[in-house]
Amino acid sequence: MLDQRRKRIFWIAYMLERSVARTVGRPCAVADWEIDVELPANINDSLETDDEIRDALVAAEANPHQITSLTAAIHIIKMQQLESRMSRTVCRVDKPLSSIGDPKIAKLRQALEEWKANIPQVHGQDASPYTSTIYHMAQYHKALLLLFLPFLPSLTPAYPEFRLVIYSAGQICQLYKRHHENQSYISYSLLALHATFVAGLVMVYCFCQDPSVFDVQFSSDIRACSTLLYTISERWTAARKVRSAFESLVAATIETYDPAAPRNNNASNINSIDTTSQTAAGPVPPPSMGANLDTDVWDSFESVLEDYQINSETWMQDSIFLAMDAFPPDSFYVGG
Incomplete structure (x- = not known):
């Protein structure tokens, strides 16, 4: 009816x-x-x-x-x-x-x-x-990120949600990859690109906070993200800057990581950021949701991305559009 x-x-x-x-x-x-x-x-x-x-x-x-x-x-x-x-x-x-x-x-x-x-x-x-269940589970993990991403700057590795955020970000990339591999087409929508790029940024950010998250699964998740961004960018020119921004971050962080190297707290070097959550008395209690931590990781990100400036408050939305030059310059609007 x-x-x-x-x-x-x-x-x-x-x-x-x-x-x-x-x-x-x-x-x-x-x-x-x-x-x-x-x-x-x-x-x-x-x-x-x-x-x-x-x-x-x-x-x-x-x-x-x-x-x-x-x-x-x-x-x-x-x-x-x-x-x-x-x-x-x-x-x-x-x-x-x-x-x-x-x-x-x-x-x-x-x-x-x-x-x-x-x-x-x-x-x-x-x-x-x-x-498909694959598609629905991708939406589930995207919702988990939506729920906890605003708190990400306040989460230390001691917080239970820290690992959950990493896992969900990796699953978004893996599930999207499986979803596209099982079909005869790939969705090149801005929504799919945004979800993949944000998931990749989350994994790189969490790695900078705690390099110990790197393992076989984490490496596979990063590769899945790179593969998706590469595939989309080959068919969508505007997405190539997003892929380049992500690859620059990975090259400056994960690809240069040496598990055997000593770790320190010199946050000026993005490869040596250390937010160790252990003290002589045991694990540091997790912070209150919404507490403010330093922004050294974000500053380091900006030094790597150069023109693709992001910050700890609006990065989830603004970073991808800045990277794509999706918005015209201010002069575009002069004179209506």
Whole structure:
């Protein structure tokens, strides 16, 4: 019926708007609490006549967990709603990060784990690249980064979420790589490029904070990130600067790492940054969420990237666009 078609169109627009807003670090056009449109029904979108749709709605009410061509899409819409809650909680500008209590973060994390546990298993004729478990798990790890990235400058290796962030960043690269290898095409969207680049930056940053994170899996994750950026840049000229920026960081940090070399606290050298979390009394307690640490790593990043300047507050959004020269110069806007 027309009502179902209108709901599908609305939620498609919702997903696109939310994805772009998070990527560029801008507020959403319409707040979630201003939306009263119900999710589309879990029925096949191939149904056209009112009688077919009416019968399918009755069947869906009797069996809400049935798998249809819209099941995966509805699940992704729920992820977008959850990510909106995350952004509203941890990316707001009217309150400091230190004011966000651990219970709020724990509640969002629990909601994310519940979403993961309910990933639909779509098979047969309804299966597509965007209904696969690989794709859904990539969205799960992207959401984890969204939740914890604002706190990254305050996390030391002693904090449990430090390793979690590294793992999720690596999984984003690995899952995107598997997703593209299993399909006959590769998505060259800005959203895919942004997710890969941010994941790569996270891994390099965490390595600079604690080189001991380097192992076989970490090396594989870095290679996966490089492979994806290279593949995308070969088909999208604007992405080549992003690839070059990432490769410059890897060359100045990970590729020059010598596990046998002594480590020190000379933060002026990006290869010798050491935030050792051990003292004579044992591990240093993790800092409070939102606490401020030094910005030596960011300063070192800027010295390597040169023209691609980034900072500890807006790097997740701004760095990729600066690297791509995506925004025209200020003079472009003079005279309308």
